Amino acid sequence: MDIPSQALALRKARRHLIEHGRCSSEHLDERLARSWQRSLAAGLQPLGRFDPAATLDTQGLSLLRARHHELLAHSLPVMEYLFEQVRHSQSVVVLADPQGTLMHTHGDTHFLGKAERIALTSGASWHEQERGTNAIGTAIAELSAVAIHGGEHYLERNGFLTCAAAPILSGTGQLLGILDISGEHRPGHPHTLGLVSTAARMIENRLLDAHSRHLLRLHLHHRPEGVGTVAEGIVAFSEDGWVLGANHSALQLLGIGRSALASTRLDDLLQPGLQRWLDAQRRAPDQMLVLQRPDGSTLYARLRCDAPPVPVGRAPQATPTRPVLADAATTDALSKLDTGDRRWRTAADRVRRVLGKGIPVLVQGESGVGKELFARAAHESGPRRSGPFVAINCAALPESLIESELFGHAPGAFTGAHRHGRTGLLRDAHRGTLFLDEIGDMPLALQTRLLRVLQERQVVPVGASAAVPVDFALICATHQNLRQAVDEGRFRADLYYRLNGLCVELPPLRERSDLAVLTQRLLAEIEPDRPMAVAPGLLDTFGRHHWPGNLRQYASLLRTACALMPDETTTLDWEHLTEDQREALLQPAWQAPVPVTGSRPPQSLQELSLSAIHRALENSRGNVSLAARQLGISRQTLYRKLGASESRP
Numbered sequence: 001m002d003i004p005s006q007a008l009a010l011r012k013a014r015r016h017l018i019e020h021g022r023c024s025s026e027h028l029d030e031r032l033a034r035s036w037q038r039s040l041a042a043g044l045q046p047l048g049r050f051d052p053a054a055t056l057d058t059q060g061l062s063l064l065r066a067r068h069h070e071l072l073a074h075s076l077p078v079m080e081y082l083f084e085q086v087r088h089s090q091s092v093v094v095l096a097d098p099q100g101t102l103m104h105t106h107g108d109t110h111f112l113g114k115a116e117r118i119a120l121t122s123g124a125s126w127h128e129q130e131r132g133t134n135a136i137g138t139a140i141a142e143l144s145a146v147a148i149h150g151g152e153h154y155l156e157r158n159g160f161l162t163c164a165a166a167p168i169l170s171g172t173g174q175l176l177g178i179l180d181i182s183g184e185h186r187p188g189h190p191h192t193l194g195l196v197s198t199a200a201r202m203i204e205n206r207l208l209d210a211h212s213r214h215l216l217r218l219h220l221h222h223r224p225e226g227v228g229t230v231a232e233g234i235v236a237f238s239e240d241g242w243v244l245g246a247n248h249s250a251l252q253l254l255g256i257g258r259s260a261l262a263s264t265r266l267d268d269l270l271q272p273g274l275q276r277w278l279d280a281q282r283r284a285p286d287q288m289l290v291l292q293r294p295d296g297s298t299l300y301a302r303l304r305c306d307a308p309p310v311p312v313g314r315a316p317q318a319t320p321t322r323p324v325l326a327d328a329a330t331t332d333a334l335s336k337l338d339t340g341d342r343r344w345r346t347a348a349d350r351v352r353r354v355l356g357k358g359i360p361v362l363v364q365g366e367s368g369v370g371k372e373l374f375a376r377a378a379h380e381s382g383p384r385r386s387g388p389f390v391a392i393n394c395a396a397l398p399e400s401l402i403e404s405e406l407f408g409h410a411p412g413a414f415t416g417a418h419r420h421g422r423t424g425l426l427r428d429a430h431r432g433t434l435f436l437d438e439i440g441d442m443p444l445a446l447q448t449r450l451l452r453v454l455q456e457r458q459v460v461p462v463g464a465s466a467a468v469p470v471d472f473a474l475i476c477a478t479h480q481n482l483r484q485a486v487d488e489g490r491f492r493a494d495l496y497y498r499l500n501g502l503c504v505e506l507p508p509l510r511e512r513s514d515l516a517v518l519t520q521r522l523l524a525e526i527e528p529d530r531p532m533a534v535a536p537g538l539l540d541t542f543g544r545h546h547w548p549g550n551l552r553q554y555a556s557l558l559r560t561a562c563a564l565m566p567d568e569t570t571t572l573d574w575e576h577l578t579e580d581q582r583e584a585l586l587q588p589a590w591q592a593p594v595p596v597t598g599s600r601p602p603q604s605l606q607e608l609s610l611s612a613i614h615r616a617l618e619n620s621r622g623n624v625s626l627a628a629r630q631l632g633i634s635r636q637t638l639y640r641k642l643g644a645s646e647s648r649p
């Protein structure tokens with residue numbers, strides 16, 4: 001149909017709808033007819049007004065953004081790029097959650113004013129049930145990219161809009177969100193749908209990569225030059241070759257549907273088999289693999305693995321167990337803390353297996369790695385979650401009080417005792433979880449009493465004669481090497497074995513592979529109302545820092561930096577850090593190898609100046625003021641030059 005006859009058909013369909021209160025499929029294409037039908041069934045009137053109650057308040061919006069922080073983090077740069085492409089077309093770029101609630105809008109300020117009047121602002125819902133046919137709502141209903149122009153909108157009041165939206169899917173096909181461009185309805189936005197679909201693919205690929213860090217990934221295409229582009233297929237698979245996730249292009253290239261995920265092995269789809277690729281990759285990590293499909297066609301691929309690859313020569317399993325899909329896996333409290341680090345995830349998976357089985361858990365890790373948060377999440381993920389979680393820091397309790405605090409005491413048991421007695425923390429944890437932090441610091445005499453409680457499952461309060469039964473799950477934590485404490489006689493061996501049912505170790509921050517996502521999570525918690533990001537150069541510096549205080553120190557740095565940032569700023573950069581923080585972050589620079597030049601001489605003026613800065617920092621042993629004085633530049637210029645170099649790809 002040409003444009004005038006389309007417009008005529010649409011007018012007829014609308015008249016029919018208004019006059020007869022029914023949809024006429026005669027004048028509409030199938031998809032539009034389905035959507036109008038759904039809008040009608042939702043009780044919406046084409047000439048009706050929208051209900052303002054469908055907009056989230058600030059708190060609701062903050063919660064929504066916190067819940068989707070990872071999607072937001074990966075989408076924001078793409079949205080900015082997308083907006084550059086439509087800058088002069090009176091448009092906004094919008095990200096909505098899977099229910100059609102707008103989470104972020106980026107756009108033309110003039111049009112944003114207008115958009116605000118039609119509720120195209122964060123917090124508003126554009127679900128079909130609320131607003132009838134529109135690109136966001138209809139893309140959700142149809143689970144495909146959709147453009148809705150002018151009068152195709154079900155509500156007449158939205159007829160001045162043209163919108164194009166594409167779903168963003170996870171590697172297992174779960175709807176994560178909707179990307180949309182909405183603008184004034186004018187003829188001639190022919191490329192917008194393609195643009196928004198490509199941008200959605202970019203976000204999907206970034207998310208799939210981020211979510212699959214713990215898996216092996218093949219990036220493939222039917223041309224070698226296509227690998228690494230937005231058109232590439234990405235397939236994520238387990239070490240024993242089960243396909244666990246794939247983007248749309250990969251499904252097409254491999255000739256499989258989503259239903260094949262978790263039930264198909266790559267060896268059945270591509271030759272030569274997995275072990276040969278792993279061996280090839282080990283010999284030449286960046287080489288392009290040439291793979292054959294069963295129909296004889298060729299695919300080119302690069303293998304990526306952030307985790308250590310399978311040992312060479314490992315025999316393929318005869319009957320590998322079918323895996324559980326990541327999305328179908330738990331959405332418990334532990335998984336909410338999981339930001340993708342493989343060691344952290346392994347610890348969480350192991351703890352999940354023993355929850356509710358009466359096996360004590362010992363969490364080890366440096367101070368500030370999040371042991372208590374982990375223990376609390378483990379409690380909330382297990383069958384005792386409706387019971388209490390009682391956390392005791394054994395190092396912080398005064399020795400004179402620790403016994404009565406833990407075991408309770410009878411009324412008037414000693415001078416200063418509570419008149420009515422105390423139940424004690426062990427009994428407070430009844431039917432819940434007792435978390436003993438810094439267990440390595442518990443005095444030896446108390447270790448003996450604790451051991452008795454754990455063996456007999458009952459407590460005798462101080463000054464009482466009768467024992468009281470207790471029933472709690474036990475999680476202990478320590479930053480000490482308990483085994484060594486046992487060897488040195490500071491910790492009872494029998495208690496150590498009793499506590500150590502399952503021992504897991506949480507990685508220090510400097511060794512985590514998920515810094516970007518973790519940062520995003522922390523920022524979303526600190527600033528739920530601002531979609532924040534860290535400048536890439538600064539994030540690289542964070543990634544190289546030693547972080548002796550681990551997550552506690554990092555969260556505190558981010559918190560201070562966010563507080564110092566102007567309200568309208570959303571990218572955290574060097575200038576938002578305090579002087580002390582900048583100094584501390586640059587401290588390791590003099591220890592690290594000079595990053596730019598390596599063994600080759602500097603190739604440009606910028607490299608030359610950077611190499612001079614690193615040398616000066618080396619000479620001043622990290623003292624920035626001294627290095628700047630030696631170079632004859634201000635401290636600000638030194639930071640700026642370092643920052644600029646770090647944000648270069």
Ligand SMILES: Nc1ncnc2c1ncn2[C@@H]1O[C@H](COP(=O)(O)OP(=O)(O)OP(=O)(O)O)[C@@H](O)[C@H]1O
Pocket residue numbers: 337365366367368369370371372373374437477479521522551552553555
């Ligand atoms: N996954 C996380 N997300 C957000 N914040 C976190 C996370 N893990 C830790 N933190 C932050 O780090 C701080 C320290 O966490 P936590 O007290 O659980 O560490 P810890 O290992 O038990 O420390 P310590 O050994 O000193 O007792 C918390 O107050 C919190 O601010």
